[in-house]
Amino acid sequence: MPRRNNLWANIDWVTVLLFLILVFLGWFNIYAAVYNPESQSILDVSQQYGKQLIWIGAALVIGFVILLIETNFYVFFAYIIYGFVVFLLILVLFVGKEINGAKSWFEIGGFTLQPSEFGKFATALALAKYLSSFGFKLQRLKSMVLIALIILTPAFFILLQNDTGSALVYFAFVLVLFREGLSGVILFFGSLIALLFVLALVLSGMLLNIILLSVALLVLLILNPRFKQFGRILLIFTLSIGVFLGIGEVVPTKYQLSDFWVAGALTGAVITLIYSIRQKIRNYILVTIIFTGSVLFSISVNYAFDMLEAHQQVRINELLGIESNPQGAGYHVNQSKIAIGSGGFWGKGYLNGTQTKFDFVPEQSTDFIFCTVGEEWGFVGTSILITLFLTLFVRLVYLAERQRSGFSRIYGYSVAVILFFHFMVNIGMTIGIMPVIGIPLPFFSYGGSSLWSFTILLFIFIRLDASRLDHLSS
Amino acid sequence: MNNLSKRSHIIVAIFIVVGVVYIIRLFGLQVLDSTYKQFATNNILREIVQYPARGLVYDRNGKLLVINKAAFDLLITPREVVTFDTLQLCNLLDISKEELEIKIREAKDYSWYKPSILVKQIPPENYARLQEQLYKFRGFHTQSRTLREYETAAAAHVLGYVGEVTADDIKNSNYYSMGDYIGVSGIEKTYEEALRGTKGVKKYLVDVHNRIQGSFLDGQEDVPAQIGKDVISSLDLELQLYAEKLFQNKKGSVVAIEPSTGEILAMVSAPAYDPGLLVGRVRGSNYSKLLADTLKPLFNRALLAEYPPGSTFKIMNVLIGLQEETINLYTRFSCAGPASTPIRCTHNHITPLGPVEAIKESCNPFLWNTFRTIMNKYDTSAESFNKWREYVESFGMGKKLGSDLQFENKGNVPTAEYYNRIYGAGRWNALTVRSLAIGQGELGITPLQLANYCAAIANRGYYYIPHIVKEIEGEGLSGQFSTKVYTNISEEHFEPVIEGMQRVVEQTNASVFMRIPDVAMCGKTGTVQNPHGEDHSAFMAFAPKDDPRIAISVYVENSGFGATYAAPIASLLVEKYLKGEIDKSREWVEKRMLDIDLIHSKQEN
Known part of the structure; x- marks a missing residue:
């Protein structure tokens, strides 16, 4: 042999x-x-x-x-194993036993088994098979959707x-x-999103906004160190934020002054975007879009955080040192x-x-x-x-x-x-x-x-x- | 593809960066930061206090006065409690459901994990029942404490009692903590440090639920409790019991001192209380009852009551006169009996008479004249008075004696300033303060001071500071109690007055009540004028004359002449002490004293 x-x-x-x-x-x-x-x-x-x-x-x-x-x-049965494990993951939702608040256990004669553990190798097999299949191209939308389905289906049921x-x-x-x-860009944005997620929870909305704005302006200055255009953009932000703060000061509303600051910064960003497009400055367009996206993301993180269950909020807060x-x-x-x-x-x-x-x-x-x-x-x-x-x-x-x-x-x-x-x-x-x-x-x-x-x-x-x-x- | 395989470096870099960040973090956590080690120790260490047994108290002959008995506290650890039969527990503990619920809530408020005392001092008989059933009540356990127990009901005031520490006690000492016991009065308080011993501590490892898992470092750091030292009191239990018996149904006090040492042989304040009443859980309610009693059983008359010395003070004035040489043994003053001025004499006796006879007859005019000569010796009355006062003070009057008993009253011997304030400087003289000649007026002394004064006479000029404790186990007694305190009177002046005192006992009309066969007792009666009611009867005596072994002071309140009650009682006590029993010929005196009820008969009137 x-x-x-x-x-x-x-x-x-x-x-x-x-x-x-x-x-x-x-x-x-x-x-x-x-x-x-x-x-x-x-x-x-x-x-x-x-x-x-x-x-x-x-x-x-x-x-x-x-x-x-x-x-x-493993190559031949990758999808079948994957399909079977996904089936178990669904089945456990109906007949599973709850341990420590998670209904993720099969109990067979006093012996417990957690199918979600086996989801990992099954998903790895399916992903390996799909990515290595003949003529596969990662960049296609169809590929992306299928990859997302392969990865997120078990995650969803878990x-x-x-x-x-x-x-x-x-x-x-x-x-x-x-x-x-x-693309490394996705990894970059993934990291950016993770960082923003943390900062949005740790810092106040206004402080995060000031930091983002400062970073954006700094990047603009480095990318295109011509003072004329940069000066205009600075003016746009100063004016729009100033106007909004003025309104917030005069008009009594339920919103706080920091909310007006954020609104002013966003308005400034939109004006800057229009300006950049008209001036055809590609770097400015990109940075402004990223800035706008970051601001909107951090706002939605705080909104989503309020939607989380109390114990999850507490755990995240604990981690971030907000409550100790x-x-x-x-x-x-x-x-x-x-x-x-x-x-x-x-x-x-x-x-x-x-x-x-x-x-x-x-x-x-x-x-x-x-x-x-x-x-x-x-x-x-x-x-x-x-x-x-x-x-x-x-x-x-x-x-x-x-x-x-x-x-x-x-x-x-x-x-x-x-x-x-x-x-x-x-x-x-x-x-x-x-x-x-x-x-x-x-x-x-x-x-x-x-x-x-x-x-x-x-x-x-x-x-x-x-x-x-x-x-x-x- | 080659381009993509370079991405493996980025992935490996991510792995290594995370790993390095974690190692750096762990270095900070484990090596640089030491606070976590302390937290860890605090987590697992539970110190359990070991309470030592309190020292015992003996009388001078080795008889036990105070011993310990076991009592048990019931503790609750709220976390461990499961549903239980509330009614049964209430029955076992003898408390109401509401009370139990309040206490459990308090315990929960204190700590969910740490045990707290639910019911204190469960007596052994209840404890036995409780212990049998305790397995039904999870989360409850008992701890043993010692309580005081008294062999007899005697000497409550002297022994004092033990109570729980107050917030002040905790603040003033770094020894006590909540729930500890401390001597509150009497010997228990004075000798607290010797009696209490030293608390020990046992260190245990506990888990997160505060359950004991074993000893810490195999007990290397444990400190064993040190049992309290025994204290040998100078009391003579038999004498004390006899004195208390004689004082049944009477108010007053007895203090008996051994002149050659200053040791207090007996100290009675009547009415007294059973010291056992102030032990354990019933202490609070009994204390309130005793406090409300109109006969004031908690009041220690022997130390606190301030009576004028009456005629017993006449010896003082004679001694001062002899010392100041304003009179001598050949001085004679005449007495006009009831017609005498400024103080009349109620006694019928020969006249003129000298100092020895004057003491025997308690002649007021003689003492007035003696006092007058003392007061006139120096240029001003104030100067003479101050000189006089120094003599009085040298016998321990008008100041605290400094005994080992708590709460001594210093009594009252007025000062020249006092009279200056009342009458104006130079506007008072012997006549103004003539009551002092016969021990009345502003003078106030305690029974302890009277006994001490008598002891100083018995010693012919000195005393030892009276004290109640003879010895602490393994220690001597503080030097102050073995040092002679001399009076300002020379030794030779005592013999004549002692002669007079012997005649008081042996040759007066009242001698029949107080003469003890074969014992040369010297004494002096006093009748203390009492503005609030009938006069108090006072008597002081020592015996035997040439080798004094006991000096005694007796006050019987609201009973009239000194010779009627105080003197016979004193004589019975001296006889009992010196001879161990009462002579057949005097049993009638004893019976008479025992039978008299000065409290209830008075109240009926």
């Missing part, structure tokens, strides 16, 4: 090793997180660490089985399950698209930071953590497992763990880039960015620079569904990589 030998020799054992290290480190930390001196057997299956060991065993079996399956299988965190993961695919030729009540909604983040911060440089030592064990940190074995690492292993442990994850991500990008088939490459990037997104949001949440969005830390957090889904996600790619020389697909 030369082919079989070929397979094992071609497997990227570096990735497999990183996987095993992370899984077993995770298991040791779960043991520490729920450590109970009265039940010290690490094999006790009534405890989370005992169960996790079973799930690790099953995950290894799953990984092994995946390696045995021919790569053609959102309906009230599992916002898992739905947000699908944003990660934007990076895959970027690699496959999506350590006993209130910020409690979780605060306790998480205390646990991690108290670890110091070297940590308190294995099983010596107090904050996690005594339940000061919530969800200490699942979403907040990083706290145990921070508390017991200190800065040394956290930076090593982050380095391990980064090594894995970079390794995956390296592997993806060496693929000959588009399918394998796209799938490989999907694996890397999905894992990265989880890593970024999960750890960012525990150290207070991301909102509290409940998504697991890959391979680390307690839970069968997530471990298996990440294992499947990763091992399909390892399998694809192992047969990269086989010339199977285009």
